[in-house]
Amino acid sequence: MSTASVPLPNWITYGLMPLLNLLMAFLISGLVVWSIGEDPVEALKLLIEGALGRGDAIGFTLFYTTSFIFTGLSVAVAFHAGLFNIGAEGQAYIGGLGAALVALSLDHYVPWYVTMPFAVIGAAIFGAAWAFIPAWLQARRGSHIVITTIMFNFIGAALMVYLLVNVFIVPGKMAPETRTFLPGGQLPKLDWLMAWFGLKLGPAPFNVSFLIALVMCFLVWLLIWRSKLGYEMRTLGISPSAAVYAGIPYSRTVIIAMLISGGLAGMMALNPVMGSSARLQVEFVGGAGFVGIAVSLMGRSHPVGIILAALLFGILYQGGADLSFEMPNITREMIVVIQGLVILFAGALEYMFRPAMVHLYQRLKRA
Amino acid sequence: MKKTLLTLIAMAALSTTALAADIKPALVYGTGGKFDKSFNEAAFHGAEQYKKETGTDFRDFEPTSDTQGEQAIRNFASKGFNPVVAVSFAWTSAMEKVAAEFPDTKFVIVDSVVKLPNVRSVVFKEEEGSYLVGVLAGMASKSGKVGFIGGMDIPLIRKFACGYAQGAKAANAKISVLQNMTGTTGAAWNDPVRGGELTKNQIDQGADVVYAAAGATGLGVLQTAADNKKLSIGVDSNQNHLHPGSVLTSMVKRVDLAVYNAYKDTAADKFTAGIQSNGVKEDGVAYALDDNNAKLVTPEMKAAVEKAKADIISGTVKVHDYMSDNTCPM
Secondary structure (H helix, E strand, O other): OOHHHOOOOHHHHHHHHHHHHHHHHHHHHHHHHHHOOOOHHHHHHHHHHHHHOOHHHHHHHHHHHHHHHHHHHHHHHHHHOOOOOOOHHHHHHHHHHHHHHHHHHHOOOOOHHHHHHHHHHHHHHHHHHHHHHHHHHHHHHOOOHHHHHHHHHHHHHHHHHHHHHHHHOOOOOOOOEOOOOOHHHOOOEOHHHHHHOOOOOOOOOOEOHHHHHHHHHHHHHHHHHHOHHHHHHHHHHHOHHHHHHOOOOHHHHHHHHHHHHHHHHHHOOHHHHHHHHOOOEOOOOOOHHHHHHHHHHHOOOOHHHHHHHHHHHHHHHHHHHHHHHHOOOOOHHHHHHHHHHHHHHHHHOOOOOHHHHHHHHHHHHHO | OHHHHHHHHHHHHHHHHHHHHOOEOEEEOOOOOOOOOOHHHHHHHHHHHHHHHHOOOOEEEOOOOHHHHHHHHHHHHHOOOEOEEEEOHHHHHHHHHHHHHOOOOOEEEEOOOOOOOOEEEEEEOHHHHHHHHHHHHHHHOOOOEEEEEEEEOOHHHHHHHHHHHHHHHHHOOOOEEEEEEEEOOHHHHHOHHHHHHHHHHHHHOOOOEEEEEOOOHHHHHHHHHHHOOOEEEEEEOOOHHHOOOOEEEEEEEOHHHHHHHHHHHHHOOOOOOEEEEEOOOOOOEEEOOOOOOOOOOOHHHHHHHHHHHHHHHHOOOOOOOHHHHOOOOO
């Protein structure tokens, strides 16, 4: 009897198993830390404290979380339509161009809350536009979306470096970046939200785009599970031939799914570009697009799961940086190893404990 | 009375020694990573040198992103580290923010300018150093073609390329300079394989001296040039020892001195803010000559490069700085 088909209660599938996987990942990471001669318990303590111990630490964690929610949602939407969007990195990069153009042209004239909706739309349109060509190629020419989106990451990076070095750069400045946006082009920090919990945000760049991310989570849920388009996308994702047989237009659905996916990735740019550095910089995405794949995978492509997974990666990012700061022996490469182990156990090996769990569950039920 | 005076003197003496020893230096690298055998490693060596001489340990951090860089600088400052040295222009905006928050802490930024009363900005005239190695390349080349391989296509690297081209042309007016950039993402600073491929490509086109200004990517450039029995030029640190007999010279940029001096000046309470511009004259940039490349540099070449050096110092030769108008006359 195949154990994969045995139904388990939700609290085991969505609660206990991810927890077990996570525990396993931390256990192995602990061994790695121990093998280089550091105290794993102390390391874990530093990691948790660095991510959640103070107001500004939580602020940084949530700042990273915000980026990961956007890119996680982006990957998830495409995934529901059976498309593996590896291009969130490039779409977010180009989305930054959209957000920056809006901020640069409006920040002299209007306050931030007027700029914000335009920036959201600008970022989404630019991100979606970057996803359009791979989507069209997939839908009409059968070019595999994985390949084309990866290629578009590089084209996007080349385009952005060209624009930043030759067009947007402030003359005489060394760094290839745009001028600093005035307050009218910046998203304000969420000090008040932190104050509700009696925490001080300090210098952490936790900003309004977090709220935009939460709204997007709700909208994605609405789209995927409560709309006709979402139904079509899911059908296409499960079986393209059945979807076509049922009269769902293949090309149109693929392109729309990718446009939404690209738009969500593009919006990620709001967080670092307008919420934190207040300027468009080279390489501002910093791998968040790729982390989005892991987040979506771990979050089972469900908005709630994505929020939790994004939070986990936010903790790993912020706590990891703090850990390598406090324990210089643990280099940044070690942090990548720990993150990799979490992805491996919690994302890729999700069914490792399932057979054992099923046996245990059935035995307990019989008893 | 006498006793109090003595105690006072003793206390004063104690406190000055305490001042001299009592610095907690910190160092924040660029995103290329500490051991890139080039720019960041030079900074590391400067700090190590200071540690060796004074016994004062330092703390360092390798950020992976812009946000982390700012966090690291702020963390060091808030934990009482002083001076905080950040190498790489990438930390310009971070430094502007953090240095304003901690007016009592001394900061140093390398490769960029931050105008604040507690920040020393150390910049280098890379075009002058590159000009010198360009002169050597122009004279060493038999094919009349020399190569340049940059990391990312950013103004700083164009500055290197432009100075190099001017030097090569000064040595040989008919020389042609092949130029390639490694990539468009941060990975371009750490991609020796791509660096090697580009070098192979330039060698196939006829280049017989290749200058790498690409961080750790340059290791691949030097390796490939050595494998193909061609000459290469290292950057930032003295890389002559990596492939003795193949590395023609290195354009040494004294990032190590910038770090070392920052620590030393703070310890001696002689820290000065403002812009420090280091060119050939200040020995901030130079071409490297040691046992490893002594055979490659002929007396004739040496005379020519020394003349170029003297001319730059005296002002007879003015090397055009790409950054001044974002164009290169070559």
